[in-house]
Amino acid sequence: MSAKAKDKVLQFVEEYNIRVSKFNNDIEASEKAIEDMKLEIKFINEVELTPAIEKRVVEGDSSFEDKLKKKLAKLEAEVVRKTEEVMILKKLLSNYLIESADKVTDLDNMFRNDKKIAEAKAYAMMMHSKKLYVDSIQKEAAVLQELKDVDVQLQQIQYNAGRTNGIYTEIDVLTAPIPSYKDRFNGVYLQLSLDEIRQLIKGTIKPEDLSYLIRFSHKKDL
Numbered sequence: 664m665s666a667k668a669k670d671k672v673l674q675f676v677e678e679y680n681i682r683v684s685k686f687n688n689d690i691e692a693s694e695k696a697i698e699d700m701k702l703e704i705k706f707i708n709e710v711e712l713t714p715a716i717e718k719r720v721v722e723g724d725s726s727f728e729d730k731l732k733k734k735l736a737k738l739e740a741e742v743v744r745k746t747e748e749v750m751i752l753k754k755l756l757s758n759y760l761i762e763s764a765d766k767v768t769d770l771d772n773m774f775r776n777d778k779k780i781a782e783a784k785a786y787a788m789m790m791h792s793k794k795l796y797v798d799s800i801q802k803e804a805a806v807l808q809e810l811k812d813v814d815v816q817l818q819q820i821q822y823n824a825g826r827t828n829g830i831y832t833e834i835d836v837l838t839a840p841i842p843s844y845k846d847r848f849n850g851v852y853l854q855l856s857l858d859e860i861r862q863l864i865k866g867t868i869k870p871e872d873l874s875y876l877i878r879f880s881h882k883k884d885l
Contacts, residue, residue, distance in 0.1 A: 668770075668773050668774050668776075668777040669774070669777070671770055671773070671774075672770060672774050675766075675767060675770055679763055682759060683756070683759070683760070686752060686755065686756040686759065687756070689752055690749055690752045690753060690756070693745050693748050693749045693752065694749055696745055697742055697745045697746060697749070700738050700741055700742050700745070701742060703738060704735060704738050704739065704742070707731055707734065707735055707738075708735070711731055712728070712731055712732075712735075714727075715727040715728035715730075715731050716728055800853070804834075807834055808834065811832070811833075811834045814831075815830060815831075815832055818830045818831065837849070837851060838851050838852060838853040838854065839851060839852040841856075842856075842859075842872070842875075845875050850875050850878060850879075852875060859872075
């Protein structure tokens with residue numbers, strides 16, 4: 664994948680996440696402010712206002728009541744203003760989400776074209792590595808095949824003398840058939856299952872599932 668397509672996508676996503684996060688934070692802050700103001704209005708109405716009214720009726724002093732009512736009016740007006748603000752912010756967020764989806768179409772097409780090229784390249788490189796792997800097995804197996812031929816010749820001599828009933832001509836393939844059998848084969852497990860390949864490509868394979876390869880990491884230690 665070209666750096667150009669990937670970088671453009673990452674830049675767009677970063678800006679998108681920043682904008683969406685700001686919208687959500689502003690909405691959350693405004694809704695919290697509304698909640699706090701409503702609690703304060705409730706407290707004034709249920710706790711503070713009645714004593715203030717009583718003070719006006721009994722003592723003729725309405726200053727505290729007037730102060731509370733003025734505060735209530737201000738809070739209620741602010742609740743209305745903040746509620747409108749939340750509605751506008753949510754509408755702007757909704758519009759931005761739609762606009763962003765429209766804007767990203769061309770970028771998405773460019774990214775997916777590059778992604779297909781990068782995928783093809785990556786899998787081609789994996790197949791190249793597989794070719795090297797197969798070549799290596801064939802190269803190392805040549806020694807085993809030579810040893811098998813010598814072994815057959817030794818068996819032939821014993822067989823000719825009537826000391827054995829037959830000649831074993833097969834090479835024992837000493838690799839575990841499944842990962843859980845590795846210990847039975849001195850840690851040798853040459854193949855990869857489709858499930859293992861999927862995990863490797865998806866990046867979900869556990870490090871411990873590959874730990875058996877560590878002892879084979881350095882050719883000089885083999």
